[in-house]
Amino acid sequence: QLQLQESGPGLVKPSETLSLTCSVSGGSINGSDHFWAWIRQSPEKGLEWIGSIFDSGSAYHSPSLRSRVTLSVDTSKNQFSLRLRSVTAADTAVYYCAKHAASPTFFGFWGQGRLVTVSS
Amino acid sequence: EIVLTQSPGTLSFSPGERATLSCRATQTVRANYLAWYQHRAGQAPRLLIYGASNRATGIPDRFSGSGSGTDFTLTISRLEPEDFAVYYCQQYGNSPYTFGQGTKLEIK
Numbered sequence: 001q002l003q004l005q006e007s008g009p010g011l012v013k014p015s016e017t018l019s020l021t022c023s024v025s026g027g028s029i030n031g032s033d034h035f036w037a038w039i040r041q042s043p044e045k046g047l048e049w050i051g052s053i054f055d056s057g058s059a060y061h062s063p064s065l066r067s068r069v070t071l072s073v074d075t076s077k078n079q080f081s082l083r084l085r086s087v088t089a090a091d092t093a094v095y096y097c098a099k100h101a102a103s104p105t106f107f108g109f110w111g112q113g114r115l116v117t118v119s120s
Numbered sequence: 121e122i123v124l125t126q127s128p129g130t131l132s133f134s135p136g137e138r139a140t141l142s143c144r145a146t147q148t149v150r151a152n153y154l155a156w157y158q159h160r161a162g163q164a165p166r167l168l169i170y171g172a173s174n175r176a177t178g179i180p181d182r183f184s185g186s187g188s189g190t191d192f193t194l195t196i197s198r199l200e201p202e203d204f205a206v207y208y209c210q211q212y213g214n215s216p217y218t219f220g221q222g223t224k225l226e227i228k
Contacts, residue, residue, distance in 0.1 A: 004164075047208060047219035062216040096165070104171065105212035106155040110164040 002026040004097050004111035012118050018084040022097030029055050030075040035100050038082045042093035087118045122211050126220035132228040133199050141194040141223045143209035148189050150213030156194045160205045
């Protein structure tokens, strides 16, 4: 059974970089022919898709966050990661990692989520 | 960007009743690429329906989806205690993929 687990700091200072990793078990990222995504949820904005990355490293992002987001994948560790630069309080959210096919793009598997608070 | 509106924000039912949840899009959802998710507190969101009307693997047949274009519905025919949760719709016909703000099903 595929499982995804987010990890990373739960507290980030304003203007710094939020970094999260999603560890995948029960299946391989490499050659999966699927995309690996980040989604966040805040009381203000609800659920918001951040971006998705393929095992090759090819990625695409939400236009609203594109300028601050870097996605990466480490197939040797079966992990993928999110970096969000220059965070503010508005980036406080529960961050989820998820999996989807190239098409159609519904999210079939999700992690449990990681709360990240931006505060000094 | 397609905005999805779910109404109402909260619905109250008793177990055994039938619940109908609505999701409306600001523009036509391409190919009816509309999904529904269930989210229980502290758990990972769970895919229920994709393609507006297709149940995901392992989802009980009391869950059904319908609709097309801009108006979509999730129906739960007979509510079980474990069905009281928050439900979200999501469109994946156009990037950026967007979600509704959710409808909370609570026990009356």
